[in-house]
Amino acid sequence: MSEILQIESILNKDYESVNLVLFQEWIESFDKLSKLAVGIIVGPSDDVSLIKDELDFIKLIVLDFNNFDDGRGYSQAYLLSKRWQFTGEIIGINAHLDQLQFMIRSGVTSYVLLDSYVGVNEEDYANGFSICYQEAANNSGLQKKY
Amino acid sequence: MYQYSPEDSNFLVERVNQFEKQLKRHLAGDLDDAKFRSLRLRNGLYMELHAHMLRVAIPYGTLSSTQLRSLADVADKYDRGFGHFTTRQNIQFNWIELPEIANLLRDLSDEGLHAIQTSGKATRNITADPLSGLTDGEIEDARPYCELIRRWFNLHPEFSWLPGKFKIAINGAKLDETALRIHDLGLRLVRNSEDQLGFSVFVGGGLGAAAMIAAETASFVKVEDILSYLESTMRVYNLKGRRDHQKKLRIKFLVRELGADEFSRLVDEDWQQTKNDPNLKLNLVELEQLKKDFALPIKSINLGGFEEKVDFNYSIWKKNNVRSHKINGFSIVNISLTKLGAAPGDATSEQMRILADLGEKYSASELRTTKRQTIVFPYVRKDQVYDLWQSLEKYGLASPHQGTLAQIVACPGRDYCDLAKAVSIPIATRVQERFNDMKTLLDIGDLNINISGCENSCAHHHIADIGLLGMQKNGEEYYQITLAGETLHETVIGKKLGPSVSGENIIDAVEIIVNVYLKNRIDQERFTDVFKRIGIAPFKEKVYE
Ligand code: HEM
Numbered sequence A: 001m002s003e004i005l006q007i008e009s010i011l012n013k014d015y016e017s018v019n020l021v022l023f024q025e026w027i028e029s030f031d032k033l034s035k036l037a038v039g040i041i042v043g044p045s046d047d048v049s050l051i052k053d054e055l056d057f058i059k060l061i062v063l064d065f066n067n068f069d070d071g072r073g074y075s076q077a078y079l080l081s082k083r084w085q086f087t088g089e090i091i092g093i094n095a096h097l098d099q100l101q102f103m104i105r106s107g108v109t110s111y112v113l114l115d116s117y118v119g120v121n122e123e124d125y126a127n128g129f130s131i132c133y134q135e136a137a138n139n140s141g142l143q144k145k146y
Numbered sequence B: 001m002y003q004y005s006p007e008d009s010n011f012l013v014e015r016v017n018q019f020e021k022q023l024k025r026h027l028a029g030d031l032d033d034a035k036f037r038s039l040r041l042r043n044g045l046y047m048e049l050h051a052h053m054l055r056v057a058i059p060y061g062t063l064s065s066t067q068l069r070s071l072a073d074v075a076d077k078y079d080r081g082f083g084h085f086t087t088r089q090n091i092q093f094n095w096i097e098l099p100e101i102a103n104l105l106r107d108l109s110d111e112g113l114h115a116i117q118t119s120g121k122a123t124r125n126i127t128a129d130p131l132s133g134l135t136d137g138e139i140e141d142a143r144p145y146c147e148l149i150r151r152w153f154n155l156h157p158e159f160s161w162l163p164g165k166f167k168i169a170i171n172g173a174k175l176d177e178t179a180l181r182i183h184d185l186g187l188r189l190v191r192n193s194e195d196q197l198g199f200s201v202f203v204g205g206g207l208g209a210a211a212m213i214a215a216e217t218a219s220f221v222k223v224e225d226i227l228s229y230l231e232s233t234m235r236v237y238n239l240k241g242r243r244d245h246q247k248k249l250r251i252k253f254l255v256r257e258l259g260a261d262e263f264s265r266l267v268d269e270d271w272q273q274t275k276n277d278p279n280l281k282l283n284l285v286e287l288e289q290l291k292k293d294f295a296l297p298i299k300s301i302n303l304g305g306f307e308e309k310v311d312f313n314y315s316i317w318k319k320n321n322v323r324s325h326k327i328n329g330f331s332i333v334n335i336s337l338t339k340l341g342a343a344p345g346d347a348t349s350e351q352m353r354i355l356a357d358l359g360e361k362y363s364a365s366e367l368r369t370t371k372r373q374t375i376v377f378p379y380v381r382k383d384q385v386y387d388l389w390q391s392l393e394k395y396g397l398a399s400p401h402q403g404t405l406a407q408i409v410a411c412p413g414r415d416y417c418d419l420a421k422a423v424s425i426p427i428a429t430r431v432q433e434r435f436n437d438m439k440t441l442l443d444i445g446d447l448n449i450n451i452s453g454c455e456n457s458c459a460h461h462h463i464a465d466i467g468l469l470g471m472q473k474n475g476e477e478y479y480q481i482t483l484a485g486e487t488l489h490e491t492v493i494g495k496k497l498g499p500s501v502s503g504e505n506i507i508d509a510v511e512i513i514v515n516v517y518l519k520n521r522i523d524q525e526r527f528t529d530v531f532k533r534i535g536i537a538p539f540k541e542k543v544y545e
C-alpha cells in the first residue's frame, strides 16, 4: 500500500486530473466527499460492498494489484463492474504484465503497470488467446467456447 | 473416447507459447523469482536445486493408449525414462531441462494433454471416480461434468489467484473412490425427490496437519446451476480466505473459522445474485454431446459356455484385482505398478508402452488412473482376462500382492524428500517382509496401510485402515498410528491410537493391530467395521501393553 498512499490524483481517459481519496476516508466523510467528484483508492482488504449504493457519486475507482498473489482485486473488479454496474473507470494500478488478461476480463477498464517492460508487446499479455471458456465481466472480444 | 476440438488444442498451444515467453523472460532476468514461481506453478513446473519437476494432468483419470504412448515418449525424450503417477490423477516427470519444457508441452498438446493449473493457487485438475461409467447403481458418469467444470475454471479471470490451491473431485457412483470429502470442494451427483439431476456440494475438506472433512454447504444444486454456485463459493473464498497466514490458506480454515452454516449463508447470498443469469448456466447441449463422447465403447455380450481357467496364481490375482462390470460379459481389471522397495506409482516408459499396447488389445484403448496409483483397464472381456493376466505376468505386472495388505501406499519419505521427518518406503518394505506369507495375506484381505513421512500427508495416511505418520522425537524417528480412516462408504479421519511408536517397534505394532483385527473379525467383516464394533480400546491395550 505504501506506493498508492502517495498518489493524490490520477489522469482519467479524458486526460482530466481526478483527485483521489482512500477507501476509508470515503466511508468516513461520505457527506463531504460525495459532492466533489473524486475517485477512490480501494486496497485488497477493503470491503467493496460498503460502497455499492454510493457508486453514482464516485468518479472513478482505483484498484491496487501490487501484490502479485493477492487475487482479491479481481473479485472487487467483477463486483463493481458487473454486479453493481459501476459506469465510471476502474483503473488497476501497480499492475503486472502477466496478469493483464485476468484484470481486463474481470472488469478493469484501464491499467498502470508497476514496472516498465522493455521489448514486450503489452497487447500479447492483455489478450493472448483466441477463445475463452467462461462468461466474465468483460469477455474482451474473445469467443466464448461452451 | 472424448477428444479435444481443434480450437481446444489450439488453446493449449497458445498457453504453451505464453508460458515459453514467461520462461524466457525469467531466464533473461526480466521476471523475478517470486513472480515466476507463481506463474510456473500454474503450469505445473516445480524447480528444485538439482532438478525440475513437471506435473501433467490426466483429466478425470482417463487416458487413451495413444496418450499413454506420448507420455512414454516424453519420459524417454525429456526425462530419464520414468514417469510417476500421483494419487490425484496426474503424472510427474522429475528430471526436466528448462529449455525443453515448451517443446515437451507442445508434444503433449498434440494429444490433448497439458499442465495447466496442475499446481499453484487456482483450481487444480478435477478428479473423477476412476470407475466412472462402469459400476452398477451409479447415478451418472461424472466425467462430462468434470470436463465442463474444468473448462469453465481454465484461466478463469476472477479465480486464478486464490488464497490457496483448490482441489475439486466429482463422484457419480455409489461408492466414493474419489475421497471427495477430503477435497477443498467435492461434488456428488444426486437425484432429488422430483427425479431432477443435481449435486450435493461439500466444502472445506483436506488432509495435512489439520485434517478436516468437508461440510455439506448445499444438499441439492441443479446441474445447470452448478457453475454459478461454484463461482459464488470461490468468490467468498477469494475475498475472505486467510491470506495473512501461510498455514491457513486453504478454504478449510475459512469454513472452520466462519462455521459451515455462516459460510454456506454467504455463498447463498452471493449466489442469489447470479443463479438466474443465463450466461452462467451450464451448457446442456454441450453436456449432451459430452455424454455421447464419454459413452462406453462396449455393448453387452453373451459369452455363453465360456469356462474360467483353473490356475492357483491366476485365481489369487483375480480375486484381488478383477471387479465386476455393469455391462454383461466384461470385467474391470486393476494393475499395480508397485514393486517391493520402490516408490509407488513410478512407471518406466517401457511399462507405459506395454500398458498402452495391452490396453489397445484388451480394453478398447482406454485406461484409467486411480488414487492408489494403479492403472485400471475398464473394458476387458471376461473370456480375455486370463490372456491379459498371462501378458501381465510376463512383464512382471501381475503381482498377487496387489489388493492385499502388502500393497502399501508410501510417500518417498526421508530417502527422497527434504521435508520428511522419517523414512516411509523402508517401513513399507519391512511390513511386506513381516507379512510375506500368501496364505496369511489372503486371509487378511484388503487392508490399507498408508505411510507419510511428514504432516504434508502425501500418502493420505488419515484415510487408511492403518495410517502411519513419521515424526521426530528426541532426534529419533517415531510414527503416529491412526486407525480406521476411510472414504469409500463414508468419510472418516482415522483415530489416533496413542503415543507414537519408535521406528524399531512400529512393525510389531502393525502386526499386533492386524492380529486384534483377525481375532475379533466375524466372517468377512472389514477392518473399519470391526473397529466400529469393538472400539479403539482392544487395539490400544495390546499395542501399549
Ligand atoms: C511416491 C511419491 C509421492 C507421492 C505419493 C506424493 C503424493 C503427493 C500428492 C498426491 C500431492 C498432491 C499433488 C496434486 O495436487 O496432484 C503431493 C503434493 C506435494 N508433495 Fe508429494 N508425493 C510424492 C513425492 C514427493 C516428493 C519427492 C516430495 C518432496 C521433494 C513431495 C512433496 C510434496 C509437496 C510439498 C506437495 C504440495 C505441493 C503443492 O503445493 O501442491 N512429494 N504429493
Ligand code: SF4
Binding pocket: B411, B412, B413, B414, B417, B418, B419, B420, B421, B452, B453, B454, B455, B456, B457, B458, B459
Ligand atoms: S508426506 Fe512429507 S515426507 Fe512424504 S513426500 Fe510428502 S512432503 Fe515428503
